[in-house]
Amino acid sequence: xxxxxxxxxxxxxxxxxxxxxxxxxxxxxxxxxxxxxxxxxxxxxxxxxxxxxxxxxxxxxxxxxxxxxxxxxxxxxxxxxxxxxxxxxxxxxxxxxxxxxxxxxxxxxxxxxxxxxxxxxxxxxxxxxxxxxxxxxxxxxxxxxxxxxxxxxxxxxxxxxxxxxxxxxxxxxxxxxxxxxx
Amino acid sequence: xxxxxxxxxxxxxxxxxxxxxxxxxxxxxxxxxxxxxxxxxxxxxxxxxxxxxxxxxxxxxxxxxxxxxxxxxxxxx
Numbered sequence: 373x374x375x376x377x378x379x380x381x382x383x384x385x386x387x388x389x390x391x392x393x394x395x396x397x398x399x400x401x402x403x404x405x406x407x408x409x410x411x412x413x414x415x416x417x418x419x420x421x422x423x424x425x426x427x428x429x430x431x432x433x434x435x436x437x438x439x440x441x442x443x444x445x446x447x448x449x450x451x452x453x454x455x456x457x458x459x460x461x462x463x464x465x466x467x468x469x470x471x472x473x474x475x476x477x478x479x480x481x482x483x484x485x486x487x488x489x490x491x492x493x494x495x496x497x498x499x500x501x502x503x504x505x506x507x508x509x510x511x512x513x514x515x516x517x518x519x520x521x522x523x524x525x526x527x528x529x530x531x532x533x534x535x536x537x538x539x540x541x542x543x544x545x546x547x548x549x550x551x552x553x554x
Numbered sequence: 555x556x557x558x559x560x561x562x563x564x565x566x567x568x569x570x571x572x573x574x575x576x577x578x579x580x581x582x583x584x585x586x587x588x589x590x591x592x593x594x595x596x597x598x599x600x601x602x603x604x605x606x607x608x609x610x611x612x613x614x615x616x617x618x619x620x621x622x623x624x625x626x627x628x629x630x631x
Contacts, residue, residue, distance in 0.1 A: 381600065384593045400592055440616065441625055447613040448571070454609055455578055458602045462582050465595050481589070484581050 388470060388477075390489075399471035399542055403532045404514035408464045415457040422446040469530045471543060476519065476528060492528050494550045496521045500543055502536040519543065561622045568617060572610070579606050 386397040426433070426442065433439045466481035473494075480488045497519055504515035509532075517536040519528040533539060582602060586595040 381593060381597055384591075384596075386592050388591045389589065397591075436628065438625070438628075440620055444613070444616045444620055447609065447616050451575055451606075451609045451613060454602075454605055455575065455582070458582050458598065459578075461598055461602075462585055465598060466585060466589050468591060470591065479589070481585075484585065487589070 386470075388479075390477075391472075392474060394473075395475075396473045397470055398473060398546065399469075399539055401469040401471070401530060401533045401539060403464065403467060404512060404534045406508065406512055406514065407532065408461065411460045411464075412457065415453055415460070418453045418456075419450070422449060469533065471539070471546070473546060476543070478528065478530075490528075492519065492521060494546050497543065497547050498522055500540045502540050504536070517543075560626050564622050572613075575610075579603075 386400055388397070426446070429442075433442050463481050463483075466479065466487075468479050470477040470479070475494060476492045476497075478488075478490045478492075482488065499520040501518045501520070502515055503518065504510055509515050512534075514532050514534045515536045517530040517533060517539055519530075521528065530536065530539065579602070583599055586599045586602075590596065590599075
């Protein structure tokens, strides 16, 4: 019983909202962790701020008997930082590109109640290209993947995904399999 | 009379803040569960919920030990 409850943290079918019958998730892509790590570094600074302030104003707090008030303000501050950090993590986690055996889905979360979902069927893919620019992208192996569709339609972009070449190969393999099955 | 009203305002603001804190937390948890795909969002929910509850109880505990009237008297002096 307990084992089955905790299995949600170990295995997942990667099912998603609006999944079609017989649809199988091939790739689940998010932006490179570098972007969320940079944001988390900022939250770590916010987390450490009360330590410095406490150290700086410790004699004043003690002499005026305001230590308990300081701890209260700090607890409120940590609640705020904790919720803000997880807000950023939520936005990062929900910003995904899903490649299935039938289509590509771009799900972008702009805020809590602002969400864009667009999709592209495998049959409409004509070309893919990878762009890696800058020192950070080159060293950390991430970049943009553009999927070109027929005609003058807008390109489908996977932004700052890790190992874009691998994703490109997988998509082209799906396109090739789809063409052969026709 | 003044001290009572200050305490009342402080208490109201505190509980109003807690209410918004939990509405915000619920929205994060809801989004991660409803729209999250894969294992990662579930792990985030577990850690976030644990941390939020822990911080909530720590804040309540500290709040219960604050002498609001005494602090306001000290500030007003």
